[in-house]
Structure formats: structure tokens, C-alpha cells
Amino acid sequence: MLDMQPLPGGQIFRSLEANMQARPRTDALLSALGPAYRAGLALIERFRAAPGIxxxxxxxxWDLRADGTVGWLRGNAAGYLRAPHVVLASGAMERPTPFPGWTLPGVMTAGAVQTLMKAGRLKPEGRIVLAGTGPLIFLLADQLRRLGVKPALIARTDRLGDKLAALxxxxxxxIPALAKGVGWLARLRLAGxxxxxxxxxxxALGGEHLESVRLLAGGKNMDIPCDLLVVHDGIVPSTDLAHAAGLALEWKRDDASWRPRTARDGRARMAPCPSFTTGPCRIRITGDARRIGGADAAAAHGRHAARAILADLGRIARKQGGPDRTEAEVRRTLAARPFLDAAFPPGLAARLPDDATIVCRCEEITAGSLRVAIRNGAADMNLIRGLLRCGMGPCQGRSCATTLARLLAxxxxxxxxxxxxxxxxxxxxxxxxxxxxGMTGLDPALAQVESLDDKPEEIAGDDVHA
Structure with a gap:
């Protein structure tokens, strides 16, 4: 099991072991994060006790290939390993939401705030505004309330009509998942x-850092003094590893995001394009990296994918006929998803940014620069990347690819x-x-360089850098 984090638990149960061991200093934090966070300890303990892992x-x-080859880096040591089956559980990322001022210090995503709370044991201070949509907004606001932090405003892009249409x-x-959300909302209302x-x-307005937030509510502009703006516009599958492995992705128009194409047990499909490998695909994708469903759905689908692998290895009998127990559990844990998707549609990212707004924050490229390149004939994402360096920064396009695709459309x-x-x-x-x-475990076949003719053609007669 290769895990980027120092402790098991992923995003939901991040740093749970360390926070439990640090009691009683962390009692207030553990109480604020709630019983659902502490419940992950039993799962982590079972994992720690399992032999042979x-x-x-x-x-x-840093590399993944469909034949089961994985490139890994730990400290200053790197290498390759290969397995007959690879389970990709890279989770989700928050939907990128370019808006004026989103790169100012003092603007953060809800997931980043949760990470600082869980792993850094930090508590935000000052005037806090939460903006966006989705259940995570309510959960985080309730956790802040439990820590004694009262947000100045929760500004939601969703409307009552969205909830009525989703019924x-x-x-x-x-229904249990929906009842949990209603409970968060009720406690926030009671807290005033x-x-x-x-x-x-x-x-987001300010000079060197965030100073205030401006928004339109009820037909009127509101200016709110603010020290921390927390934004969230839902989450989308993290597809960078799947894409790098040459796996097929599909665009979900209603969600404005890509997700991998898989069978029900998570087995991935190869994209119809040149590949670094040959033979069958040995990768299964599970959890939110496959389909957004939350922690319970990720655990259920992980069991389903594991059962499919055991059947492939001949360790258990393959289920004949209808769905097995694990597949039924996956369906149950995803039951609330259709309602949530309709009740909390994308809001901050629903409209494309204006020309002055930065889209690629790594290279500080605005939507206007991208539109100029498109008008000058750049009709391909990779061509635009070669011309403007959009997507060449540290995030490798994770923050800007979706917006650029929509600008092309x-x-x-x-x-x-x-x-x-x-x-x-x-x-x-x-x-x-x-x-x-000093790389170890290098397979000679992996050292062969395959040249793909993908360098962008120059646009004759126009200089988009001008």
C-alpha cells in the first residue's frame, strides 16, 4: 500500500491515530470533528493488525501504467514495482472555482481548512465567510461552531427551489444521510x-491579502469585511493518475468534470490512444476517484473491488447470476447521491470567469489570454498548453484543465x-x-522511450504571446 500521507486514514480520517494518541490535549478537536471522524479508528486498527501488508x-x-507498473518516490529514494492487480484509490479534489480574487492569501477551500484542523490542529480566527454549495459547507460550519468559531456568514449558491426539485x-x-444534513443545518440555525x-x-477583495468579500444576494450587492474566505463548490474525481496510465475518461456534462470509465467492480478501460504498455489493463479504480459517493460508499466499493480481485486470483468463487452482497451495499451507500447532485448543483463554477480572472494560477494566465489564443485558432488543449504554458505548473493542470475545456466549448x-x-x-x-x-527496480522495458507526435503546430500569422 503506497500512501502519500504519513498515517493511514485518507482525507476523512486524516491524522486520526495521532489525534487519539495526543488526548486529552486534542479532546476539544475530536469532539468538534464528531463521532464519524472517531469511528475511523476501528478501521485503521484492523488495517494495522492485518498481516502481510x-x-x-x-x-x-509519480508514474502509473496499465500493465500494473507503479513508479514510487519516498524521501530521496525512487523506483518501480509491478503487480498483477493495482487498486487506484486516489480520491477526489475540490472543484476548481476561478473567480475574481481567488488567488489572494486568505482564500482557502473547505478541504484545506479541514486538513489544517485535523493534521495541524489549527483553529481559524477572525471574520470567516463560507461560500459555495454542498454538504461539506454545513459540516465544516458545524465543526467550526463546536470549536467556538462563529462564521460571519454562510453564503450559499444553491436555492430552496433546488431542494424542492430534488425531492x-x-x-x-x-434518508439517513439526508437526515444528517438536516441536523447540521438545524444546529447552525439555532446557533444564530x-x-x-x-x-x-x-x-475576494484586498491588496496583499484578503480584506473583504463582495457578493450579490437578493438582487443587492453585499460587502463583508473578511479575514478568511472558505470556498467549496462540490468535489470531482481526481483523475490525474488514471489519465497518466492511459485509461479512458468521460466528460460528465451535468457535473462539468471528467471521471474514469470503469466496470461496476472498478476495472478500468483503456483509452483509444497510443499507450506505453501492451496487454490487459490491470488497474481497478475505487472510491471517489471512480465516482463521488463519500466515505461509506468508498469503503463499500473497496470491498466490492477486493472481492472481484480475489475471484480473479481464484481465492473465492466467482458470483454467478445477479449482484453479490458487496454490489448491493455499494448501491445502498450511493442512494442519496441523486438527491444531493440535484439539490446542490455547481454554483461558483457554473458561469465561466470574466477575462480579467486568473484561470491558471501556477502561471498566472487569465481567461482573457486563453480566449485570445482560442480566437487566434488554438482549438486544442495541448496546443494551448504549448503556446501559453497553461497547465505546465506544479499542479499539472489539475486546477485549470476543466475551465480551459469549457472555454473551448x-x-x-x-x-x-x-x-x-x-x-x-x-x-x-x-x-x-x-x-x-539512484532509481531501483528499473525494468529495461520501462526505459525504452516511445516518441509520440504531439508537439503543437505553430499558428501561422498570429503571435498569441503578443
Missing amino acids: DFRPGTTV KRVRPAG IPMRTGISGLQ EAEPGRPMPPSPFRARPPLRPLPLGALA
């Missing part, structure tokens, strides 16, 4: 935390969305030269 924390995967999608198995719905036009209505983000190349994460020089 080679657990490698603090390990980054027809409620399924009996999803101001809340506005249907907001739009979000802007804006220029030509009806145009099909790109089948994938920017073409991916290893290393997907920074790889020190010292680690590269």
Missing part, C-alpha cells in the same frame, strides 16, 4: 449563524468536450534528480 507511508506515486430523487436508503441562499457574483457551441485533460506524462509529481539517478 507492506505499508509504505509518505510515498508518492423526487429521494430514495429510502438515502447568518445564512444567505442564491448568492452569485462572488469576489464556449468558443464553439455544440463542440464535443475534449475526451481527456492535457496529455499526461510522468513524472506526475516532482521527482528529484538524485532519486532519478
